[in-house]
Structure formats: C-alpha cells, structure tokens
Amino acid sequence: MFFEKTAIIGVGLIGAAVALAMKKHGLAKKICGFGRNETNLKNARARGIIDDYALNLGDLAEGADLVIFAAPVRAFKPIAGEIAPYLKTGAIVSDVGSVKGALVYEMESAMPEGVAFVGAHPIAGNDKSGIDAADPGIFIGAKCVITPTSRTDKTACQTITSMWERFGCKVEELTPERHDEILSSISHLPHIAAYALVNAVHEINPNFIGYSGTGFMDTTRIAMSSPEIWRDICVLNRENILNHLNAYKRQLELITAYINGLDWTTLAEEFGKAGEARKKLRDERNNTENK
Amino acid sequence: MFFEKTAIIGVGLIGAAVALAMKKHGLAKKICGFGRNETNLKNARARGIIDDYALNLGDLAEGADLVIFAAPVRAFKPIAGEIAPYLKTGAIVSDVGSVKGALVYEMESAMPEGVAFVGAHPIAGNDKSGIDAADPGIFIGAKCVITPTSRTDKTACQTITSMWERFGCKVEELTPERHDEILSSISHLPHIAAYALVNAVHEINPNFIGYSGTGFMDTTRIAMSSPEIWRDICVLNRENILNHLNAYKRQLELITAYINGLDWTTLAEEFGKAGEARKKLRDERNNTENK
Missing domain, CATH: 1.10.3660.10 (6-phosphogluconate dehydrogenase C-terminal like domain)
Structure with a gap:
C-alpha cells in the first residue's frame, strides 16, 4: 500500500492527524491539502503536515489515488460532486466522518465509474481542534469503523482497512445504519x-x-x-x-x-449499575493499554 | 497554627490527603486515624499518612485539638454524638463533607460547650478512592468553601480558613444553604x-x-x-x-x-452558548494554573 498522491479535504485536527500518520508509516509520496482557509493550509505545509495544497478542487483531485474527506460532513455531497469529473480510474475515496447512514450511499452514487468509495470513521479525537493539536497517536488503540455496502469494492475496502490498522486502530466493519x-x-x-x-x-x-x-x-x-x-x-x-x-x-x-419517592435503595442500585458498567469499560481499555 | 493531636475520621482519598497536607505544611504533631477497616488504618500508618489509629471513638477524640470528619456524611451525626463527651475545651471540629445545610446546624448542636464546629468543603477529588490515590496536590488551586453560621466561633473559623489556604485552596465563605x-x-x-x-x-x-x-x-x-x-x-x-x-x-x-422541529439555527445557538460558558471556565482555570 503506497499512494503517489493523497488528497486531504479539510486539514483540521483529524485531517492533519491522518496526514501525519500516513507520513509516519511511509504510506504517502505526496499529500495535498484542501480547505477554506489558505493561512491554515500554509501553516500545515510549513509544519510538514502536508506537502502542498490546492485552492480548487479540480487541481486537488486530479491524479490523486487516495482522497480523504475530513471536512464537516455537511460539505461532503457538494465537494463530491465537484471532484467527481477529475477523479482517475482506480482512485479510492474515503472519509473520517462521524455520521454514515444515507451519506455513504450518496457518496457512492456521486463517484464516477472505476472510483471506489469506502466509508470510515476513526473513533478518536479530543476537545481540541486545528492542526496545532494534531497527533497521529490518537489513532493508536482507537476503534475505526468501516462501513461497506453491497456496492463497495472489496479491494478498496481492504486497502482502507489495512491503512487504519497500520495507524494502530482496531478496525471493525458495520453497516452505515x-x-x-x-x-x-x-x-x-x-x-x-x-x-x-x-x-x-x-x-x-x-x-x-x-x-x-x-x-x-x-x-x-x-x-x-x-x-x-x-x-x-x-x-x-x-x-x-x-x-x-x-x-x-x-x-x-x-x-x-x-x-x-425516597426510594433510596433503588437509587443506590441504579447508581451502582452505572458504576459497574463504566468500570468494566475502564478495565477493558486499561487491558488494551488505551486509556 | 499547630495541632498537637489531630483526629481524622475516615481515612480515605480525602481524609488521607488532608493528613498528608498537614504533614507537608508542618501543621500537625500527631495524626490519629479512625475508620471501620483496621487493615486500611494499618496501611495508612505504614505509609506514614497517619501516625497512629484508634479503634474506638473515645480514644480518638480524647485530647484532640483538631477533629476532621472525612467519613461519608451519613455517619457524621452518630459519630458526633459519640465523640462529644471526650472532646476537650478549645478543640476545633471540622469536616470535608459535600453536603452542608441542616447537617452544619446539627453538628453545631452536638458539640459540647467550648468546642467549635466549622463546616468546610474542599471542592477537590477525582474518580478514585482510597489511600493509594491520596495526594495533597489535589487541593492546590481548588476552591474550599467554609460555611460559618451565626453561632460559629470566629477564631476557629479563621484557623480552619488559614489551614485550607496553606494547603493551596482558594477559600470562600458561604452559608450552608x-x-x-x-x-x-x-x-x-x-x-x-x-x-x-x-x-x-x-x-x-x-x-x-x-x-x-x-x-x-x-x-x-x-x-x-x-x-x-x-x-x-x-x-x-x-x-x-x-x-x-x-x-x-x-x-x-x-x-x-x-x-x-428542524430548528437547526437555534440548536447551533444553544450548543454555542454552552461551548462559550465552558470555554470561559477552562480559560479561568488555565489562568490560575489549575486544570
């Protein structure tokens, strides 16, 4: 798995972490960023997070063999429509969005013949935002959900799965729903x-x-x-x-x-039930060395 | 401010942190612990958190010039009744309980003539419990609420205030209510x-x-x-x-x-209002070097 040209749409906390993880694991030759804020893109380039950036989506998509949507989910559909004419046969388009559902089918439908879409969602992040807080370490031990459908290209799906595994995620397949x-x-x-x-x-x-x-x-x-x-x-x-x-x-x-109703016994039981479930989660995470 | 004999009732996360803070700041000659679990008290003594422990409340209270209630709040009233006959004139009784209200007046009433009760609550802690997690550093930068009433002895109140300030707390007076x-x-x-x-x-x-x-x-x-x-x-x-x-x-x-109702504008405003209030709190805490 090696990508000559990777396009990252949305160079924020997660988009930048993906770029850094690809570089860390030697998966990318050239990473090209896209976003609304050129100053942010310049900063990301100066810090070596991306190698270059594009100011229009045609330039970004042209020749890319991997495109990752890391922008807010509402922007996915219009951007997919804009890049579609420029995507080359064999390109893989994926994302890191927090919502799948109908969006996955819409993204699939927006892709031209010969371009695969694979939905992905690394359950990682923090309360910060922006490239200053970007850290490829957030993926280590985190779950990453891949959401293939009946139309998803199996090879592309395997490639995306392998990529997230390389980043340190525990990958799991689920339907978008x-x-x-x-x-x-x-x-x-x-x-x-x-x-x-x-x-x-x-x-x-x-x-x-x-x-x-x-x-x-x-x-x-x-x-x-x-x-x-x-x-x-x-x-x-x-x-x-x-x-x-x-x-x-x-x-x-x-x-x-x-x-x-002064039902203190049942109240303590309810609190205790919640506590046990939460402690079980803590213990599972500690066992996989992921707090 | 120096206490010849300090009694800590309840040697858990907070009780042990109080004991450690008193030792750290040289406020106590001898700290005596009390609790239901003798193994825990032995461990606390072995770790130098307390100097000794008592297995009955009379022995604990006898000769103490400071008594700190750090047990669960429901135990306060019965314990106060038991120690009252043994408290010496001039002793100060205080606590670290999370609830004040009526309990403060009840504790006041339980004290013999010449013994002052001062309600206190350091707003500090974590999700852990027990002496293994005890750390006097949790008080640094934390708020500590003192809840004097019209009956509270002013000198005792000042002593307790000074103690928590020495521990690093920002002390504030509020009514119990x-x-x-x-x-x-x-x-x-x-x-x-x-x-x-x-x-x-x-x-x-x-x-x-x-x-x-x-x-x-x-x-x-x-x-x-x-x-x-x-x-x-x-x-x-x-x-x-x-x-x-x-x-x-x-x-x-x-x-x-x-x-x-698909009122997305108002929804984003509500989210934004919460975010601003929470960021303001974060910034205030960062400014006082307390995360």
Whole structure:
C-alpha cells in the first residue's frame, strides 16, 4: 500500500492527524491539502503536515489515488460532486466522518465509474481542534469503523482497512445504519447531554459554574466541541438521536422518581449499575493499554 | 497554627490527603486515624499518612485539638454524638463533607460547650478512592468553601480558613444553604447526569458501550464514584437536586424540540452558548494554573 498522491479535504485536527500518520508509516509520496482557509493550509505545509495544497478542487483531485474527506460532513455531497469529473480510474475515496447512514450511499452514487468509495470513521479525537493539536497517536488503540455496502469494492475496502490498522486502530466493519445507531448512543447523545448540562447550570445561576471541580470539568469537556459540526450531526442522525434522547430522559425520570419517592435503595442500585458498567469499560481499555 | 493531636475520621482519598497536607505544611504533631477497616488504618500508618489509629471513638477524640470528619456524611451525626463527651475545651471540629445545610446546624448542636464546629468543603477529588490515590496536590488551586453560621466561633473559623489556604485552596465563605444550592448544580447534578447516561446507553444496547471514545469516557468518569456516598448526598440535598434535575430536563426538552422541529439555527445557538460558558471556565482555570 503506497499512494503517489493523497488528497486531504479539510486539514483540521483529524485531517492533519491522518496526514501525519500516513507520513509516519511511509504510506504517502505526496499529500495535498484542501480547505477554506489558505493561512491554515500554509501553516500545515510549513509544519510538514502536508506537502502542498490546492485552492480548487479540480487541481486537488486530479491524479490523486487516495482522497480523504475530513471536512464537516455537511460539505461532503457538494465537494463530491465537484471532484467527481477529475477523479482517475482506480482512485479510492474515503472519509473520517462521524455520521454514515444515507451519506455513504450518496457518496457512492456521486463517484464516477472505476472510483471506489469506502466509508470510515476513526473513533478518536479530543476537545481540541486545528492542526496545532494534531497527533497521529490518537489513532493508536482507537476503534475505526468501516462501513461497506453491497456496492463497495472489496479491494478498496481492504486497502482502507489495512491503512487504519497500520495507524494502530482496531478496525471493525458495520453497516452505515448500525454505525449511526451506535454512535448516536455513545457519542452524539453524550455531546447533547454535556451541552444541556452547561446550559442548565447557567440557567440555574450563571455564577455557580465558577465553583466547578474536576467532575463538572470532565463531564462537560465535549461541550467545547464545534456547535456547527454537532448541529450537522443532529441533522444527519436525527432519528437515532431523538430515540436516544428519549432513553436518556427516561433514565433521568427514573432517578427523579426514586429521589422524589425516597426510594433510596433503588437509587443506590441504579447508581451502582452505572458504576459497574463504566468500570468494566475502564478495565477493558486499561487491558488494551488505551486509556 | 499547630495541632498537637489531630483526629481524622475516615481515612480515605480525602481524609488521607488532608493528613498528608498537614504533614507537608508542618501543621500537625500527631495524626490519629479512625475508620471501620483496621487493615486500611494499618496501611495508612505504614505509609506514614497517619501516625497512629484508634479503634474506638473515645480514644480518638480524647485530647484532640483538631477533629476532621472525612467519613461519608451519613455517619457524621452518630459519630458526633459519640465523640462529644471526650472532646476537650478549645478543640476545633471540622469536616470535608459535600453536603452542608441542616447537617452544619446539627453538628453545631452536638458539640459540647467550648468546642467549635466549622463546616468546610474542599471542592477537590477525582474518580478514585482510597489511600493509594491520596495526594495533597489535589487541593492546590481548588476552591474550599467554609460555611460559618451565626453561632460559629470566629477564631476557629479563621484557623480552619488559614489551614485550607496553606494547603493551596482558594477559600470562600458561604452559608450552608447557599453551599448546597451551588454544589447541587455543579456537582450533584453532573453525577446524576453521568449515572443516567451510562444506564441509558446500557438500556439502548449493552454492547454499544464498547465503542466509546474519549468523549463518553470523560463525560461518564464520575459515574464510577461510590453509589452509597452519592445516594446519601441525594438524601441530604434532595430539594436542590430535584429542582436542578428539572432544570436539566427542561434543557434536554428544549434541545429535543429544536431537533424534532428542524430548528437547526437555534440548536447551533444553544450548543454555542454552552461551548462559550465552558470555554470561559477552562480559560479561568488555565489562568490560575489549575486544570
């Protein structure tokens, strides 16, 4: 696996980490970046994250044998339409987007004959953004979900799988629908829970937040994520998120009922159940040397 | 400020950190521990956290000039009743409990003539427990709330304030009632939010939790806290917690309504509002060199 020309669309935290991981593992000859902000692209080139950048999508796509979409998911469809005429036969197009579902089928349909699309999502990142925080180490030990469909080219799928394995990910195949259902529960719902928690404390009294300890800091860290990106994820994964918000509100209602009804035994059991599940997750991660 | 005999009731994460901080700053001649588990007390003595331990509360309290309650809050009242006859005139009794309110007045009333009670709560800790994780560094830069009442001895209050300042805390005085209202919002509510979030994901599908990234891990870290301690906090701060659970559920209902009604502009604004408030908190903490 070696790519003569790799195009990275969106050189932010994850796009830059992909570029750095490709260089680290010797998978790329030339990495070309694309983005809305030329200053950012110049910085990325100066730091050796990308080798060059393009200011129009035709130049970017021309001759590329690998194209990675690392832009906000709402931009995928229009960009796919623009690059399609320039893609060469045999090119592989992939992504790192947090939502799959319908988008995967739309991306497949946007590809010209002879170009494979393979959906991918490394479940990695942090609350930071931008190339300054980019680190190929975030992929080590992280799960990466590949979402092939009945139309996905098997060789291209294997190539993308191998690439993420080289980066240190544990790769797993899921349907686009199953991916979205899972991510809604363990990523999209927690983000909304964190946003709502900050807003609730602010509503109770804007001065109270200053008394926060590490518990509140940890619980609400992801509320610093981009509002636009998370709005777009809500747009694209709306049904799952609404279902899971209902499940969450049911759990909060249960706890409210126990406290209201002085049912302290059941309350402690509920807390204990959550604690056991969370400790099991911690122990699994510690065992794979991934905190 | 120097204490000939300090009694620490409850030698766990915080009790042990207090003992270590007192030794670090040369405030204590002899620290005597008390707890239900003699093996733990022996370990604490072997590690030099405490100098000795008592197996009955009379021996512990006799001759002590400082007594710190660091046991679970539900144990405070019965223990206060037991030690009262043994406390010497001029002794100061304080605590590190997460709930104040009525408990402060009850503790005051339990003290014999000439013994001062001063409520204190260092807002510090982590998801760990026990003496192995005890670290006096957790107090550095943390807030410590002192909750004097109209009956509190001013000199004793000043002594306790100075002690926590020596440990590195930013000390602030609040009424017991205000303390509980604030802590309900920025600590008790987030714990319940985290417990409920783990249980919601488990209810959705017990296998999904294994796909978690760092976002879910951070958001639910405090769900590993002791279920019994958090049940007791719900018992003692029930009214505030019920009010704040309602505020949180209202925020979740708002977000649900925006997603359900396709009101993406307002949704992004709500997310952005939370993000700004949380970033402000981060920046304040970074400025005081306390993450």
